Amino acid sequence: MNNRTVIYPARIVRTMDPSRPVATAFAVRDGLIRAVGTVEELSVYPHAVIDERYAEAVIVPGFVEAHAHAGSGGMWDGQVYVGYFDRTDPDGNHWPGCTSTGAILERLREAESALEDPLEPLRAWGMDNIYFPESSILVRELDTVSGARPIQVNHANGHVAVVNSAVLRMAGIDASTVTKGVEKYADGTPNGELREFAAMGLVHELFGGGLLSLSPRTLRNFAQDAVNQGVTTITDLGSMGLLTEEGRATYTDTVDEDFPVRLNVFQFGMGLGTGSLPEATAQALAAVKQLGHSKLRFGNVKLMLDGSIQGFTARLLAPGYLGDQPNGIWNTTPEEFEAAFAAFHRAGLLIHVHCNGDQASDLFLDTLESVLTKYPRPDHRHTMTHSQLTTQAQYRRAAALGACANIFSNHLWYWGDQHADRILGWDRASRMNATRSALNAGVPISLHCDTPVTELSPLKTMKHAITRLTPSGRILGELERLDVEEALHAVTLGAAYMLKMDGEVGSIEAGKRADVAILDQDPYETAPEEIGTIRVLGTMLGGRHQNAKSGALASAD
Ligand SMILES: [Zn+2]
Numbered sequence: 001m002n003n004r005t006v007i008y009p010a011r012i013v014r015t016m017d018p019s020r021p022v023a024t025a026f027a028v029r030d031g032l033i034r035a036v037g038t039v040e041e042l043s044v045y046p047h048a049v050i051d052e053r054y055a056e057a058v059i060v061p062g063f064v065e066a067h068a069h070a071g072s073g074g075m076w077d078g079q080v081y082v083g084y085f086d087r088t089d090p091d092g093n094h095w096p097g098c099t100s101t102g103a104i105l106e107r108l109r110e111a112e113s114a115l116e117d118p119l120e121p122l123r124a125w126g127m128d129n130i131y132f133p134e135s136s137i138l139v140r141e142l143d144t145v146s147g148a149r150p151i152q153v154n155h156a157n158g159h160v161a162v163v164n165s166a167v168l169r170m171a172g173i174d175a176s177t178v179t180k181g182v183e184k185y186a187d188g189t190p191n192g193e194l195r196e197f198a199a200m201g202l203v204h205e206l207f208g209g210g211l212l213s214l215s216p217r218t219l220r221n222f223a224q225d226a227v228n229q230g231v232t233t234i235t236d237l238g239s240m241g242l243l244t245e246e247g248r249a250t251y252t253d254t255v256d257e258d259f260p261v262r263l264n265v266f267q268f269g270m271g272l273g274t275g276s277l278p279e280a281t282a283q284a285l286a287a288v289k290q291l292g293h294s295k296l297r298f299g300n301v302k303l304m305l306d307g308s309i310q311g312f313t314a315r316l317l318a319p320g321y322l323g324d325q326p327n328g329i330w331n332t333t334p335e336e337f338e339a340a341f342a343a344f345h346r347a348g349l350l351i352h353v354h355c356n357g358d359q360a361s362d363l364f365l366d367t368l369e370s371v372l373t374k375y376p377r378p379d380h381r382h383t384m385t386h387s388q389l390t391t392q393a394q395y396r397r398a399a400a401l402g403a404c405a406n407i408f409s410n411h412l413w414y415w416g417d418q419h420a421d422r423i424l425g426w427d428r429a430s431r432m433n434a435t436r437s438a439l440n441a442g443v444p445i446s447l448h449c450d451t452p453v454t455e456l457s458p459l460k461t462m463k464h465a466i467t468r469l470t471p472s473g474r475i476l477g478e479l480e481r482l483d484v485e486e487a488l489h490a491v492t493l494g495a496a497y498m499l500k501m502d503g504e505v506g507s508i509e510a511g512k513r514a515d516v517a518i519l520d521q522d523p524y525e526t527a528p529e530e531i532g533t534i535r536v537l538g539t540m541l542g543g544r545h546q547n548a549k550s551g552a553l554a555s556a557d
Contacts, residue, residue, distance in 0.1 A: 004048075005028070005045045005046070006028050006029070006048070006050075006051050006543075007025055007026075007027045007039055007043065007049065007050045008028065009024060009025045009039050009050065009054070010025060010026070010057055010058065010059045011057060012058055012059070012522055013025065013026050013036065013059040013060075013508060014059070014060045014061075014522070014524070015061070015507055016488065016492050016493050016507035017036070017507050017508065023037055023038070023508075024037075025038055025039045025042050026059065026508055027042045027045060028540075029045075029543075031514055031542035031543040031544075032510075032511060032512065032514055033509060033513070033514050034510060036510065053545070054518055057520065058520070058521060058522045058523075059508070059516050060230075060488065060519060060523070061492040061493070061505070061507050061508050061515065061517070062233065062492075062505065062515035062539050063231045063233075063458035063491050063492060063517055064232070064446075064491065064492055064495035064499065065234045065448060065456065065458065065491075066237075066264075066383075066406050066446050066448055066495040066498055067237045067352070067408075067448035067449070067450050068222075068235050068236070068448070068449060068456060069236060069238060069450070070214055070219055070239070070265075072225070072452035072456070073217075073221030074221065075452050076090065076091075076221065077218070077221075078123070080122070081124070081126050082098045082104045083125070083126025083127065083128075083156055084098065084128060084131050085097045085455070087455055088455070090222070090224045090228065092549040101132045101135045101141065105137070105141060107124075108122070108142075108151070108153070111124070112145050112146050118148060120149065121149070121150040121151070121207050121208075122150070122151045122152075123152050123153075123154070124151075124153045124154070125153070125156075126154070126452070128156045128157065128415075130311075130418045131418070133422065138162060138191045138192045139162070139164055139168065139190065139192025140192075142162060142164035143165050145164070150163070150166045150206050150207070151163065151166070151167065152167060155308075155311060156452075157307075157310060157311050157453055158452070159195065159308040159313055160193060160308065160311045161193075161200050162193050163192050167203050170206055171206060173203075175188045177190065177202075180195075180196070180329060181196045181198055181329060182194060182195075182202070195329065197304075214239075214241065214250050215250070216253065219250065219251070219254045219259075219263075220254065223259055223260050224260070224549060225451075226261040227538065227539050227546045227548055228536060228548045229456050229536055229548075230458060230459070230548075231517075232516070232539050232540075232541050233262040233264065233495075233499070233501065233505050234261050234263060235264045235265070235266060236265045237385070237450075238268045238302045239251075239266065240268055241265075242284075243267065243281065243285075243288075248291065251265060251296060251298075255295050255296040260541055261539075262295050262515070263295065264297040264499055264501070265298055266302040266352060267298075267301055268301075268302055268303075268304070269281055269301040269303050269344055269351070270303060270340040279343045281343070282301075282344050282346070282347035282349060285298070285300075285301065286347045294542070295542075297499075299349060299350075300350045301349050301350065301352070302354070302385075303332070303337065303340060303352075303353045303354065304353075304354045305330065305331065305332065305337065305353060305356075305360040305363060306328050306331065307329050307331065308328075308356060309356050309388060309389070312325045314356035314360065315327055315330060315356075315357040316328065316358060316389065317358045321424065322423055323422070327359075334367075337363065338370065341371055342374070342375065345372075348377075350380070350383075350499075350500055352382070352383045353383070353384060354385055355384040355387055356386045356388050356389070357389050358389040358391055361390040365397050365398060368382060368403060369397075372401060372402075381402070381404055381497070381500055382402075382403055383404040383406050384404070384406070385406040385448070386406070386450075388407070389424075389432055390438070392441070395434070395438050395440075398441070399442040404445070404498040405438050405445050406446045406448050406495070406498060407435055407438065407447055408447075409447045409464045409465040409468075410461055410464050411432070411454075412432075412465075412468050412477075413460075413464045413469065414454050416468075416470035416471070417470045417474070419432060419476075420476060429477075430476050430480075431480065432477070433465075433480070434480050435447070435465055435480055435481075435482050436479060436482065437480065439486065446498055447462070447465050447487070447491055447495075448495070449461055457532065459519075459523070459531055459532050460532035462487040462491060462531050463528060463530075463531040463532040465482045465490065466483065466487050467481065467528050467529055469529065484524050484528070488523060493506035493507050513541075514540055514541075514543040515539070518537040519535065519537065520535040520537055521534040
């Protein structure tokens with residue numbers, strides 16, 4: 001890199017800067033945007049050269065994904081994908097979805113027979129029994145694949161796993177096990193389903209750790225996936241690694257000057273077996289915050305309240321689940337939560353809290369109000385992440401308390417039909433992920449994918465928030481739809497805001513980092529249902545071109 005000014009003409013530049021929303025070129029110097037305008041306007045800058053590589057492309061701010069998991073980059077290494085929807089891995093390979101339990105068992109059998117060591121564990125991911133109400137996969141079904149080899153199949157939501165009898169035996173789980181979330185058949189014997197983290201933790205050791213373990217290769221896969229999808233800033237929302245030097249090294253050794261995305265790592269603040277006291281964790285995180293740099297951020301905190309709606313482990317206020325299923329599971333008690341929240345808040349850290357059900361949103365808001373009353377702090381930007389069932393009254397309260405909402409609009413597609421027909425009923429399903437209500441109440445929003453739970457693709461996420469279509473063709477809550485401008489804002493500047501990075505990324509403005517996504521079509525000129533099919537040609541990160549796998553532009557800086 002040198003200090004030349006390079007002018008990039010484009011078909012159109014959508015800046016997300018209200019004072020100049022549209023341009024036909026942008027100029028870059030030293031990794032920063034120098035100016036936005038026409039080629040003619042930009043040519044007055046000294047020593048400017050023109051680079052035509054994006055002349056036919058559409059330029060938008062690089063997408064910012066404020067809720068993703070870096071471990072998703074490892075899901076394709078030695079694990080078997082058995083999700084319902086088609087998926088593309090970071091190398092650009094296409095994996096067809098498994099739309100029946102027969103197809104899942106078939107894929108597991110294939111993978112099982114390919115393993116030479118008879119005791120090597122087999123792990124699969126992406127399943128959800130909610131798609132197969134007549135034929136669940138539980139321990140008996142998995143035993144038809146193998147009763148001897150340990151097998152674990154994780155649900156797409158990451159909150160439920162199903163294991164075979166070999167795993168139950170090795171982990172000592174039987175009719176006498178009382179851990180919450182160890183599900184049982186009517187006769188009292190375990191049915192293989194493990195709900196939420198206490199139950200799933202019983203079998204972690206057999207599989208060499210939790211679902212989202214990290215390695216340098218995992219991180220690089222994750223980053224390539226980001227480039228393929230036009231993402232220039234991404235999060236690892238729930239790391240267990242920041243409190244030890246060894247854990248931090250995975251990030252610091254890998255995220256170097258060639259790493260193609262900015263990574264913002266949130267540490268799990270409590271629960272899930274972290275063990276340490278929140279005050280000690282808060283002090284440690286405040287210290288490691290200093291170790292970050294322009295590509296790597298440490299020091300933010302993720303807290304977990306309830307579970308998953310489609311796993312029936314989310315905490316719901318009345319009137320509860322459609323079929324009157326029992327209420328869900330708290331992953332932390334309200335008392336522990338408040339103590340932890342207060343500790344991280346007082347240390348000046350940014351906190352994102354997993355709230356799926358409306359009872360979780362309530363607990364978040366009660367806690368935020370109580371903590372802010374005792375320890376006022378301006379511009380905290382604490383965020384409800386998922387915020388799937390947050391109500392009108394809760395959004396008004398969130399606005400008054402200065403909270404943000406990172407909304408899980410992908411659910412409208414992935415589980416929308418199931419939410420309407422089996423989990424919540426049409427009435428509440430059509431008001432879930434209430435993006436319009438949040439904006440009307442004045443709550444800053446973003447939209448996320450929670451990869452590996454759903455596919456990383458901000459363009460598809462925009463489409464889901466704009467159309468609210470389900471796979472069966474219904475519109476789930478037409479009054480909650482966003483327009484394309486609002487959706488693009490949510491996945492760029494909106495996400496940057498709740499990461500406290502909006503002064504730096506999220507829009508194309510002089511002085512900000514030269515992070516852009518390069519598209520082959522303009523989302524504003526594309527039919528809403530087609531926005532997810534717009535091709536990402538690559539990204540520019542800090543002024544350097546990054547090629548998408550299967551992208552068409554030549555790789556050069
Ligand atoms: Zn998540």
